Amino acid sequence: MITKRIIPCLDVKNGRVVKGVNFEGLSDVSSPVSLAKYYSECGADELVFYDITASSEGRALFTDILTEVARTIFIPLTVGGGINTLDDFDRVLKCGADKVSVNSGAIRNPDLIGEAAKRYGDQCVVISADVKRVNGEFRVFAKGGRVDTGMEAISWIKRCVDNGAGEVVLNSIDTDGVKGGFDIEMLRAVTNVVSVPVIASGGAGAVSHFVDLFRQVPDVSAGLAASVFHFGEIKIPDLKQELSEAGITVRI
Amino acid sequence: MIAIIDYGVGNLFSLRSSLDMIGAESVVTSDPETIRSADKILLPGVGAFEDAKRKLSESGLDKLILELVAGGKKIMGICLGMQMLFERSLEYGEHKGLGLLSGSVIPMQGTIPEVLQIPHIGWNRLNVVSEHPVFKYTKNGDYVYFVHSYYASGCEDSLLATTDYGINITAAVAKDNVAGMQFHPEKSGECGLNILRAFAEW
Numbered sequence: 476m477i478t479k480r481i482i483p484c485l486d487v488k489n490g491r492v493v494k495g496v497n498f499e500g501l502s503d504v505s506s507p508v509s510l511a512k513y514y515s516e517c518g519a520d521e522l523v524f525y526d527i528t529a530s531s532e533g534r535a536l537f538t539d540i541l542t543e544v545a546r547t548i549f550i551p552l553t554v555g556g557g558i559n560t561l562d563d564f565d566r567v568l569k570c571g572a573d574k575v576s577v578n579s580g581a582i583r584n585p586d587l588i589g590e591a592a593k594r595y596g597d598q599c600v601v602i603s604a605d606v607k608r609v610n611g612e613f614r615v616f617a618k619g620g621r622v623d624t625g626m627e628a629i630s631w632i633k634r635c636v637d638n639g640a641g642e643v644v645l646n647s648i649d650t651d652g653v654k655g656g657f658d659i660e661m662l663r664a665v666t667n668v669v670s671v672p673v674i675a676s677g678g679a680g681a682v683s684h685f686v687d688l689f690r691q692v693p694d695v696s697a698g699l700a701a702s703v704f705h706f707g708e709i710k711i712p713d714l715k716q717e718l719s720e721a722g723i724t725v726r727i
Numbered sequence: 728m729i730a731i732i733d734y735g736v737g738n739l740f741s742l743r744s745s746l747d748m749i750g751a752e753s754v755v756t757s758d759p760e761t762i763r764s765a766d767k768i769l770l771p772g773v774g775a776f777e778d779a780k781r782k783l784s785e786s787g788l789d790k791l792i793l794e795l796v797a798g799g800k801k802i803m804g805i806c807l808g809m810q811m812l813f814e815r816s817l818e819y820g821e822h823k824g825l826g827l828l829s830g831s832v833i834p835m836q837g838t839i840p841e842v843l844q845i846p847h848i849g850w851n852r853l854n855v856v857s858e859h860p861v862f863k864y865t866k867n868g869d870y871v872y873f874v875h876s877y878y879a880s881g882c883e884d885s886l887l888a889t890t891d892y893g894i895n896i897t898a899a900v901a902k903d904n905v906a907g908m909q910f911h912p913e914k915s916g917e918c919g920l921n922i923l924r925a926f927a928e929w
Contacts, residue, residue, distance in 0.1 A: 477892060480850065547744075549748070549914060549920060568738050569738070598874045641848070671844060672844055696844070726870040
């Protein structure tokens with residue numbers, strides 16, 4: 476049966492991975508290529524690269540790095556950050572990305588998902604949503620989670636999927652950075668209404684949080700995290716071993 | 728030399744890179760003479776069957792492939808490229824495939840348990856049912872990466888491996904000089920590179 480996926484997310488700024496510590500056997504934690512290789516060898520099922528560069532020089536550097544990663548790592552790569560047009564899709568797909576994650580770009584231009592899905596296929600288009608509770612409802616936030624769009628999140632995500640998004644990354648702003656566990660309630664609300672894979676993001680602080688995630692929301696396909704992996708607080712081989720012992724199917 | 732057929736469908740960067748990685752010489756091409764002179768053919772593909780088949784036909788590459796395969800050249804299809812090896816596909820209507828293998832490509836919708844998500848995206852295990860040179864380095868239970876909503880059916884005579892997604896889904900096929908992988912070997916880590924290595928040595 477298909478396995479639950481574990482996905483490290485690498486934020487890249489000016490060609491370097493933001494935050495992290497050095498692991499044994501990894502000389503340069505801020506090199507996207509060596510960190511990606513390290514994760515791939517540790518058993519990461521997929522990698523997400525997020526371009527948080529604002530400048531065009533940084534953007535060019537990012538695509539160079541992506542190309543280099545795709546030349547050496549042979550697991551699925553998802554790329555996000557600054558994806559606003561079909562040209563942006565084209566730019567990162569040509570460098571070896573398999574899936575492209577859109578966030579604010581889909582909020583600004585609601586047709587982007589449909590157009591991209593038509594050109595590259597549903598499997599290529601990921602809707603990434605930053606969601607936060609406001610006055611008792613789930614709201615979509617834009618611009619890296621800073622701006623409340625006023626849109627109700629569950630129906631927004633469902634609409635994106637109906638338009639052709641083949642996967643959802645749900646990032647809970649409420650649990651992000653708290654390290655108290657994934658946002659089970661929010662994830663259930665989303666998995667209940669969409670039939671495509673949902674990737675949980677925001678809140679992982681311990682191995683047990685991943686066990687809880689897959690037990691309590693069996694429809695979730697993957698767990699994504701950044702700093703707990705980069706700081707070595709959770710080691711992917713240990714995480715997968717414990718998930719397997721808890722009866723959750725993972726690739727080991 | 729392996730010719731990776733470029734007919735305007737999908738991203739060939741990773742496939743090319745993975746062949747570089749294992750030291751197999753390859754070229755991404757749509758040039759008939761280059762394809763003719765290659766030792767083997769890789770037929771990739773993502774997206775919709777009808778569109779991909781039309782592009783292959785419009786370029787005349789479908790006829791060239793049939794001619795070369797009839798002459799004994801080895802071919803391996805990947806994902807949609809594998810599906811095109813069959814007689815027909817029922818993806819949005821009925822469309823004719825290359826007919827190099829017997830069987831039809833049918834939707835998962837309605838055949839797999841309803842609780843399972845479509846597309847089938849992620850890592851799943853190979854249940855190897857017969858032996859073949861392209862599986863020289865492959866072990867039963869190896870994990871490979873799938874992304875698809877349709878699968879080949881009625882292909883018992885070429886079945887190499889299945890995967891469990893509620894039902895047995897065709898994962899790999901091979902008969903004579905024709906092979907196909909439903910998953911993406913170029914995205915399946917070491918297990919995938921092993922299959923490409925075996926293909927290069929086939």
